[in-house]
Amino acid sequence: MFSQIGFIFLICAYIANFFIIGSYKINSYFIREKFFYFSIYFIFISTLISFFSLMGNYIISDFSNYNVFQNSHSSKPLIYKITGTWGNHEGSMLLWLLIMSAYTLLFSFNKVLDNETKKLTIIFQSLLFIGFCSFIILTSNPFLINTLSVSEGLGLNPILQDPALAIHPPVLYTGYVGFSLILSLALSSLINKKLDIQWIKVTKKWAIFCWSMLTGGIALGAYWAYYELGWGGWWFWDPVENISLMPWIAGLALVHSLLIAKEDNLIKRWVIFLSILCFSLSVFGTFLVRSGILTSVHTFASDASRGIFILLLFLVIAGFSFLLFAIKTPEKNNNLNLLFINKTSVLLINNLVMIIACATIFLGTVYPIIIEVIMNKRISVGAPYYNSTVLPILLPGLLLMSVAPALSFQTNRLPNAKNYLYIIILISFLLVVFVFVTSFNVWGIFGLFTGLWILFASLYLCIKNYLVSNKKKFFHFLKTNNALIAHLGVGLLILGITFSSVYKVEYQNNIGIGEEINLGEYILKFESLDVTEGKNFQSLTGNFSLFKNDRFLHKILPEKRYYHVSKIITTEAGIYHHPIQDFYLILGEQQNNKWSIKFYQNPLINFIWIGVFIMISSGLLGLLKK
């Protein structure tokens, strides 16, 4: 029953989009407007009902629906049945559609833009909806009826039964899919030949929101990889990770350009280009993930026909948009005041550096495919390549980041420039002490210097601004200085990344129950091995105690889980989160009454999550500004 309802409402939403596009035929202005805006509501509500119908199927475990049969099982906990709605290819595409229609609806409430631009933007959104909805109806229908008569489902991958991964798609898509609105805004601006202050204001707000959500989505994915995969890391330059990083970088460049945009320094062509680029990269990413071209932990079940369809969607969306861009490029801005160094030039450097990094990641991702087509040999482009190219390219941007907020547009003076010199001297001193105490490492030095430079300079500016602000209006202070706070977050992020990768300590050992081993200044004791029953799995938990110099610190509980239905064994890391470092323990294999274990100390890794959280919060805070 749910399947039929879901499908019918999906078709209704599909058809309503055609009505939006064809509404110009209605002669009466009044009826046309009413019809137009009513359709937007209708599309959203219909898609919502369709989506909830699919969810309903999952909740009641209706295995007559083929999608539910393939991806669910009656023994799954209810919360994972619900989130399983989008934990598969078809369901996640329906979620994509829902979020797109939500964005269109919310955008339709906008009062700032003129009617022409607004309607044109909505029409482009409808065209996009038609494209993706066609994809769903023709190749990825979640409402197909199961021809087999079954009493049980095929179960969900246990790796997906996880809180972080459960909310990862909705958060990620709110970012990814939101860029569709930015694209539509850009296209309507090209056709109307209008890019004014109102357009900048509106696009800026939506871009900040989308980018913040995308940051959250990526962070959730990275955090999940950290505690779930058991590989001790959180970023592997995996193709799927790169795919989410590219729109993130493009979005960040766009946000910066829009934030600094005023009449005289706006580079219209560049802003339009970035606006088109963000969503093009989103669609491209969706294609790579769902086409079966890539090997990754993350890929969905793939199908060549689906791949070809999305590829064509990408061609149409990106091709048409960039064609329009080439034909109707906005006029050149000859008033740019570029000094060495003022805010405008630093912004330009920031954008250039980010787009070059983005292009490099793009090249690294598609290069193996191109080589395989031409030479029929397969190569890998992995972490070593990206570390040696992307990181050095980003360095100038990162270094300028600290002073950028203090620069002016008109002059190239930096107020209190001497203070920055003192900061650099302080950092150099700290670095020398640090190297003396630990060891010399090139990556470590660069990362530390950059991280501390951004952190201290931003902190200095924050404090300076706070001292001259109205101390009672703290929230107002946060709002006004959200850029500085965001940069603070970046400084923490870089410190966290540097420390946890360069100064990570790892041990591999074999330990029997009841035994202790010395790991540096810590002692790890294997107390016991406990068996517990979870909802649909059996868990073998290693009960370990961590001591430092005979003082008990904390228990660490790594697990091995056996999921009955899918017959998969997963390894769950045992993590003790300490502010200074994470203690990360993996249970390996048993041989001759001893278990092999891997023990990692990840210093300052929590700075990464804290830094990202600060970045997201300050981004969202910026939405509250005038």
Added chain:
Amino acid sequence: MDWCFYYDKLRFIGTIKKMKKIIFLLPLLTVLIVTSFLLIFLLQEKNSNKPPSALLNKDLPEFKIINLFNNNEFLKSSDIKKKQSIINFFASWCSPCKEEHPLLIKLKNSHKNLLIIGINHKDKKINAIKFINNEGNPYDFVGQDSDGKIGLEFGVFGLPETFLTDRSGKIIFKQLGPLTDTIINNEIIPLLQ
């Protein structure tokens, strides 16, 4: 001679303008080029789990392998260099190997002159002999590669893997995973000399 100067300047400005127009076409061109490559890649139905072999069109690796059934008999790579042969890596613990085994027997029966060499990879001798006795023996020679060194020379990383050589000792085909009727008919038989 002023008009010469102005003419060159105008031509120069013209080229700069053309270059600038091309810059705006770059994103579109990139989309078109990348899409074409991806389309070709998709249509070729390549499998992301099965990379093309590094040994394709290269000479057969040097090896000397002991006979599974006879400790005194060896097979060297030089022995089969001048003949076309199929080299099939298998093990008793590998279930896809069991599934493809009848196809090898069928192939041997229909192509009696085709040399089929089996290499028992990382397996126990007893189990390997039991496997052959139970499932049948399509092989002209069964080699024993208990420590996996021969497999290493061939770049084997999963079982089963099957190689086809030509009469000059070059490897002209590799299959990762079990053979199927389709693969044998469409890819191996056309290459038989």
Added chain:
Amino acid sequence: MKLFLSYNKFFLICIFLILRVDISFSFDEEIIEKDLKEITGKLRCMTCQNQTIYDSDADFSKDIKKIIKQKLIEGKSKKEINEFLVKRYGEYILFEPQFNQSNLFLWIFPFFIFIISALLLARRIKKNNVTK
């Protein structure tokens, strides 16, 4: 007498060489482990999903680690070991693409674009200052 002394010398040299080899072996062990970590950290485990041989516990990774360790003890260089593996498994096993003819564009492009943009930007800023 001479024979006795020369025999002793020979004997002493042997002992000395054995001891020397013994001593240097314990330092080499650490270096070999470090080299092993560095090399396997850039190699792909062929039976895993995008994991390095260093991180992976798969049978394939264990085998390769043993082979590489043996080669390091024999004194083979990192380049020779990579070549050995590439010959058998293809360039696919290397996470760091080789710097050869087919990968030239891959390695050159980022820096080329970076330098060109820097030059163009510098020129634009200079022009800006001149007109002011």
